[in-house]
Amino acid sequence: MSHPAANTSSFMTDFLRQAGGVAILDGGLATELERHGADLNDPLWSAKCLLTSPHLVRAVHLDYLEAGADIIITASYQATIQGFEAKGFSRGDSEALLRKSVEIACEARDIYHGRCREGSPDGNNDGRVLKHRSILVAASVGSYGAYLADGSEYSGNYGDAITLETLKDFHRRRVQILAESGADLIAFETIPNRVEAQAYAELLEEEDIKIPAWFSFNSKDGINVVSGDSLLECASVVQSCKNAVAVGINCTPPRFIHGLILSIKKVTTKPILIYPNSGESYDGDRKEWVQNTGISDQDFVSYVNKWCEIGAALVGGCCRTTPHTIRAIYETLSNRSAASLSSQ
Numbered sequence: 001m002s003h004p005a006a007n008t009s010s011f012m013t014d015f016l017r018q019a020g021g022v023a024i025l026d027g028g029l030a031t032e033l034e035r036h037g038a039d040l041n042d043p044l045w046s047a048k049c050l051l052t053s054p055h056l057v058r059a060v061h062l063d064y065l066e067a068g069a070d071i072i073i074t075a076s077y078q079a080t081i082q083g084f085e086a087k088g089f090s091r092g093d094s095e096a097l098l099r100k101s102v103e104i105a106c107e108a109r110d111i112y113h114g115r116c117r118e119g120s121p122d123g124n125n126d127g128r129v130l131k132h133r134s135i136l137v138a139a140s141v142g143s144y145g146a147y148l149a150d151g152s153e154y155s156g157n158y159g160d161a162i163t164l165e166t167l168k169d170f171h172r173r174r175v176q177i178l179a180e181s182g183a184d185l186i187a188f189e190t191i192p193n194r195v196e197a198q199a200y201a202e203l204l205e206e207e208d209i210k211i212p213a214w215f216s217f218n219s220k221d222g223i224n225v226v227s228g229d230s231l232l233e234c235a236s237v238v239q240s241c242k243n244a245v246a247v248g249i250n251c252t253p254p255r256f257i258h259g260l261i262l263s264i265k266k267v268t269t270k271p272i273l274i275y276p277n278s279g280e281s282y283d284g285d286r287k288e289w290v291q292n293t294g295i296s297d298q299d300f301v302s303y304v305n306k307w308c309e310i311g312a313a314l315v316g317g318c319c320r321t322t323p324h325t326i327r328a329i330y331e332t333l334s335n336r337s338a339a340s341l342s343s344q
């Protein structure tokens with residue numbers, strides 16, 4: 001789907017219908033790259049791999065597609081022109097690196113479709129999901145706090161010097177480039193506060209951005225977004241944005257998701273997306289995840305049907321979830337649609 005429907009309002013609903021009601025997102029990208037040995041201790045985080053190991057990024061996208069993901073999210077979360085320039089890249093090279101994140105994901109999609117054509121029609125493909133279907137490439141945009149690389153995407157506290165206008169100017173060029181890169185939509189991820197959501201919404205409008213976007217917030221108390229801003233107000237900003245095709249929550253512990261979906265539902269008619277982290281805690285001082293503080297893939301999956309019952313329409317995983325998590329989501333959703341068909 002390199003040319004999404006011009007009509008934004010039906011873009012996601014049409015896609016969801018094709019996907020059988022619920023679409024599957026991929027899982028953590030940066031943490032999965034790390035699991036494969038990448039060292040992401042760098043202000044660019046996963047975007048460092050655009051420079052050092054694009055083949056690994058492509059392989060991880062492919063793993064997620066073969067686990068059943070319908071949407072893959074590019075490695076541009078912490079890729080910014082400002083961040084690349086700080087490393088000595090020219091403006092032109094920095095812009096090319098942003099485009100490269102989308103090219104890599106599109107290549108993974110092409111390879112995947114090739115494998116689907118070659119795959120066995122009886123579905124027996126060494127445990128891989130090789131089912132020809134529409135796949136979307138979502139161009140990730142991380143927050144200003146992610147660029148700062150000081151954990152402030154988990155506090156949302158940018159200080160008084162950062163205003164709506166500063167945020168729009170910070171994001172402007174990157175959003176323009178990603179919108180013209182061949183991606184199907186933009187994924188504004190891990191949004192920590194209301195002003196940044198407002199900045200994104202205004203940018204889409206001012207720059208006449210031609211592809212749709214989803215807006216995903218994070219929460220650390222299950223009630224508000226991480227800055228303390230009201231989730232209802234944040235989701236209302238998205239509800240009034242005509243380019244927004246979904247609103248939801250990512251990188252938040254699974255135990256909070258149920259309540260957050262119920263809140264979002266109060267203020268939106270747009271599809272709700274949910275991609276929690278593994279529930280493990282992150283030690284910001286040591287810059288590492290605390291092992292065994294999260295939940296198993298099976299426990300994660302036991303929540304998924306509930307989330308869909310109360311309205312989630314796109315489900316996947318964020319940090320520390322893996323292709324196994326996505327495969328488990330795929331299985332449970334396949335069983336669910338089989339059960340609902342047989343009860344009709």
Ligand SMILES: [Zn+2]
Binds near residue numbers: 028251277318319
């Ligand atoms: Zn995450």
